[in-house]
Amino acid sequence: VALGLAGTAPAVLLEHEGRVVVLLPGPPGELRRLWPRAVAHEAFQRLLARRAERTQRLLRFFGPSESAIARTLAEAGGEGESVEATVCAHDLEIHVDLFFSKEGASRAEGLIDALRTAFPRELFALDDARPVAELVLAECRDLGLTLASAESATGGMVGARLTDIPGASDVYLGGVIAYADEAKERHLGIPAEILDAHGAVSAETATAMAAGARSRFGAAVAVADTGIAGPSGGSAEKPVGLVYLAIDSGRGSSTKRFVLPGDREAVRARATALVLHLLRRHLEAFRDSAV
């Protein structure tokens, strides 16, 4: 059955031996337009009616590896007996989806408890699928904090992720993409001596970038990154993948060093996710100490 077109892209529904196959175009916009027609189709509805009542829980982790989480799940009893678990990596996070029927509920609770006990700090969201940028903005909004950024390695990706979220403007004031050294001096007020003594990719420069962004934008909290995304520009002392991330909240600052694996695209994506997750953690600490 043809379900219709999005532009020139068709959606098709096939039924074969009691199975329903839906073919949809790949581009997300077209897929979203045609998906409701598939769901509305009588064959699809018949399928939904046959399905057993299932509950879904989502656990999101930042820090542990996919295999460490899979091991904890297995040690706690793992899948089976009406509980299905999928573990997958998503933008530096690990997501665990648990699907279970009524009979599996207590077993699923056991798995959640085991994961919570093994990774108390790393489990940062339960049944909350909002992107980390949205969690950061919501946390800032709750705490009455404004935000600014100073990006070098990520070249605008942190700002792009924050401004992806509708209503970002009440929290995120803006940022500087300081790619050239002179831009770091001029727009973030970083003393030339720091750049000369430690280089643009250094803990000192990252710290000064965050402080500079915070004061220049008049923000409560600022994040900064500087690094070597590659493929060129690395050295034995400062290899490709070296990234310094800094957060300045006026109450002091925190600067961290990472050597991230992968190509330029991977290094930049990881650095962006790290900035947002460190910010999220920093805001948690903020909230804890405010209580």
Added chain:
Amino acid sequence: VALGLAGTAPAVLLEHEGRVVVLLPGPPGELRRLWPRAVAHEAFQRLLARRAERTQRLLRFFGPSESAIARTLAEAGGEGESVEATVCAHDLEIHVDLFFSKEGASRAEGLIDALRTAFPRELFALDDARPVAELVLAECRDLGLTLASAESATGGMVGARLTDIPGASDVYLGGVIAYADEAKERHLGIPAEILDAHGAVSAETATAMAAGARSRFGAAVAVADTGIAGPSGGSAEKPVGLVYLAIDSGRGSSTKRFVLPGDREAVRARATALVLHLLRRHLEAFRDSAV
């Protein structure tokens, strides 16, 4: 046949009635790692050996619609007789891939000529798959120009696209993400009177943002954007999707108004692609006038 694993993701090759089916994981990094194993497999090689020698040409357009290009292709004779043509939209560009055997070569040339005649300015790349950000950076490098950005609607996406490209730093000095109005005043030197009289989303503000970024970064050319990405913030006079883009090259500036369709994500993605393509066109004109 199992071809191996990338992490926990498998690749599988099936042979069925002379057809070869390769199953690969979706994440690009894992796909890239396993693809060479599929190609190296004996069944795959047998398939390649059977294939006739084919040439591929790629034509990229900015401006015309997919259907306008498909119509031109059809009027010029279209596919068939050893020529295969695919037309697809990609990030606001339209790509035409022509595949042809020796016998189809002159027919393919005819199609290329027809497209070139119909869209002389809109056909911007022939057999060049580099992303538009890379074309912009290469053109700047050739002309000895440096670049800066001032982003509001795109919130860092223009900087992110430019710095995706290795070696961007010799051309792209940096940018300001001016999300809050105060950031526009403070970091781009936009007079409060302009913001008061015309609003943050106006041709006047976009023009001033580009001029401000150019002078503040000491760049030869600067681009700026300001707009309403939605879902809220629109009005009858200034609807969601309204975006002003400005380019300042010291030789004068150019500011354009668009009302872009789609949701927040689509508006921002389109605005980012538009900034890069307008910049590309502006640089072409630069080169033409320099000759």
